[in-house]
Amino acid sequence: MSLLDELGQALAAVADDPQARSAVAAEFLLRSRPPDEQAALAAAFDAAAVLRWFDAELLARVLQIPPTTAAERLRQLRALPFIEPYRSGAHELNNVHESTRLGWRSKLARETPERFRALSAAAAACFADDQTPAGRIEWIYHLLSADGESGANALETIDQEWASRAHPAQRHALATALSELEANGLLAGRARLWVLLVIGWTRVERGEAAQLAALADEALRLAVAAGDARGQGGACNLLGHVCQTRGQLDAALRAFTEALAISRRLADLDPGNADWQRDLAVAHNRVGGVLQTQGQLDAALRAFTEALAISRRLADLDPGNADWQRDLAVAHNRVGGVLEAQGQLDAALRAFTEALA
Incomplete structure (x- = not known):
């Protein structure tokens, strides 16, 4: 032939x-x-x-x-x-x-x-010392292909670091690179889990949350199968956000409550882990947000007050940490919003004044 x-x-x-x-x-x-x-x-x-x-x-x-x-x-x-x-x-x-x-x-x-x-391992090594956002993207892209478990651990860390600090364009570039790996079906287990979470939350930022139910369900399945507690919490939060965007508030509350339970267990395992403490505050805020939308103002106030207490502790630990100071301001604002809705205007004013300060 x-x-x-x-x-x-x-x-x-x-x-x-x-x-x-x-x-x-x-x-x-x-x-x-x-x-x-x-x-x-x-x-x-x-x-x-x-x-x-x-x-x-x-x-x-x-x-x-x-x-x-x-x-x-x-x-x-x-x-x-x-x-x-x-x-x-x-x-x-x-x-x-x-x-x-x-x-x-x-x-x-x-x-x-x-x-x-x-x-892929040799390619990852070429970018291992490049700390620029573009270098981190190339490094994690190749590391995931070379060693899925190491890549998953590294991507989890990058996701945590970039969640509040990276420019949206950088997070979008990361998600675009990871989407290649997902589309080609080259990943499994925890590697695919964290790729899906990063892609999912990036699409949430672009206003596509309502389209992500299947992705969130798959991420949750992978997290449970891998026994990845933090990944499971992230998948529950993503699923809750999808449901909340669709107006499915009871389902959103169940998903956020499950994420809160996971965050609480992790925080109790290592009370000195500031990242897990912050995850716990965020989980309380997500539960509180749904409760407030449902008109359950007393329960929402309790959730926001828990988040405020955690944010205050973190801000006191490192007064120079701008992210934690911002979290504290947001927590005061959320408490103030519920107090205002309850008609407790003097208390609401105090909360908003704290946020302003």
């Missing part, structure tokens, strides 16, 4: 998958190169497809080859029709066309998983 006939059969077998078709076309184009070039060029293309963008330095580090050899591999790659300029200027970069890159990554992960993980 000729190479052209093989190509036709391979393309017919993946007719409904544009990425797989692109990968098949790339494979046959590589096979059409002179025999003495094929192995080295295929190895370079593997690395180029694992990376989201590349230059000679990245190729050298991922493939562990000399810089001069990497420069020659880059020259050969640039002659291929599916290699594109990624960024030009002082430092020119390239990438593999998206459909081809994603199709080839899936092919590598399916056919040679150990090589795929090794290349």
Whole structure:
């Protein structure tokens, strides 16, 4: 059978998958190169497809080859029709066309998983010391592909750090990168759980909460299966937000109450963990918000008062922490809002004055 006939059969077998078709076309184009070039060029293309963008330095580090050899591999790659300029200027970069890159990554992960993980680990190492937001995104993207458990732990930490500090554009860029991994089906367990949570909350920020019921349910299933308590709390909170946006207040209250119970257990396990204490305050506020909407003002006031007490303790621990000071102001405002609705105007004024201060 000729190479052209093989190509036709391979393309017919993946007719409904544009990425797989692109990968098949790339494979046959590589096979059409002179025999003495094929192995080295295929190895370079593997690395180029694992990376989201590349230059000679990245190729050298991922493939562990000399810089001069990497420069020659880059020259050969640039002659291929599916290699594109990624960024030009002082430092020119390239990438593999998206459909081809994603199709080839899936092919590598399916056919040679150990090589795929090794290349991903080498790619992650290239960005391990880059503390810029863009560097963190590249690092976590490759780490999740190399080692799902380590990637899940790292993504959980990044999510916690970026929740209140990162610019929305940075969180959106992270979610966009993670969406590639989710769409290609390359993740499982806790890695997929935390990817779904980051994607979900980013979409909430864009006003898409009502569309996320299936995603929230899947995240909750993964969290329970993995025994990840904090992930389960995050999934319950996401599900509660979805229900609240849809006007399903009883379901929202159940989900937020479950998240509150989880946050309380975690906080009790390690009372000195400030992040878990803050999670507990947020959980009280979410429960209180639904109760206030339902008109259960006394219960809402109790929930907001609990959140206020936690926020006050955290703010007292570190008066220079602007995030905790903001949380404290928000807590005073929520208490004040319920007091105002109850007609306790003097007490409401005191709460709002504290928030103003």
